Ligand SMILES: Nc1ncnc2c1ncn2[C@@H]1O[C@H](COP(=O)(O)OS(=O)(=O)O)[C@@H](OP(=O)(O)O)[C@H]1O
């Protein structure tokens with residue numbers, strides 16, 4: 001039996017959302033290296049910030065410089081990497097912030113475990129879809145070249161798997177759409193889902209009253 005008891009806090013997620021004037025959620029960008037996760041994450045954060053939305057960006061590469069610096073790229077380490085990122089994202093969502101996560105997150109089970117940490121509608125999975133041949137030709141960090149030369153082992157899309165999402169909330173094809181069009185598609189989804197206002201906070205309160 002656990003010896004740890006959850007401590008309730010007087011200020012709630014709904015209180016923080018109301019103070020911010022908008023809802024909160026995680027926009028989880030998954031896709032191959034070079035597919036465009038970081039580019040879209042930055043452009044999306046800027047667009048939201050300019051609209052007065054409180055945001056934070058968690059980039060897989062950056063997390064691996066600090067919180068996740070002890071992790072490599074085995075399946076177990078990638079699972080732990082995603083678990084930690086998702087737990088941090090959950091704290092940001094509780095803080096009333098729209099958090100954008102850009103991680104390859106190649107395994108469906110890890111993404112589903114991440115989704116399971118959140119309330120329905122809070123985890124928005126965006127498939128940053130781009131054929132591996134295009135990612136290879138972009139090769140923004142020269143990593144595909146090194147992986148193909150055998151200098152990096154277990155590189156996603158070369159000699160390590162990537163499992164595409166089966167039912168993503170949004171798909172952006174970055175080889176066919178401009179960066180602006182990709183951001184617009186995600187913003188449209190956030191608007192429709194009521195995450196840029198307080199609609200879902202009010203709906204959750206109505207549901208709680210009925211219960
Ligand atoms: N073996 C291997 N496979 C894939 N990627 C590799 C690897 N080694 C280093 N890199 C670099 O690490 C970045 C991916 O980190 P993530 O934390 O997003 O990966 S994961 O979600 O745990 O799979 C990834 O960043 P992005 O290119 O931004 O995706 C790469 O720059």
Ligand SMILES: Nc1ncnc2c1ncn2[C@@H]1O[C@H](COP(=O)(O)OP(=O)(O)O)[C@@H](O)[C@H]1O
Pocket residue numbers: 031032033034035036037038039040102138140173174175177178179180182
């Ligand atoms: N529609 C698009 N969305 C995102 N990136 C694009 C798009 N079209 C071209 N690119 C380019 O593809 C590259 C993607 O690199 P990056 O964002 O670092 O990918 P990742 O974070 O997935 O590794 C960048 O050089 C970016 O300018």
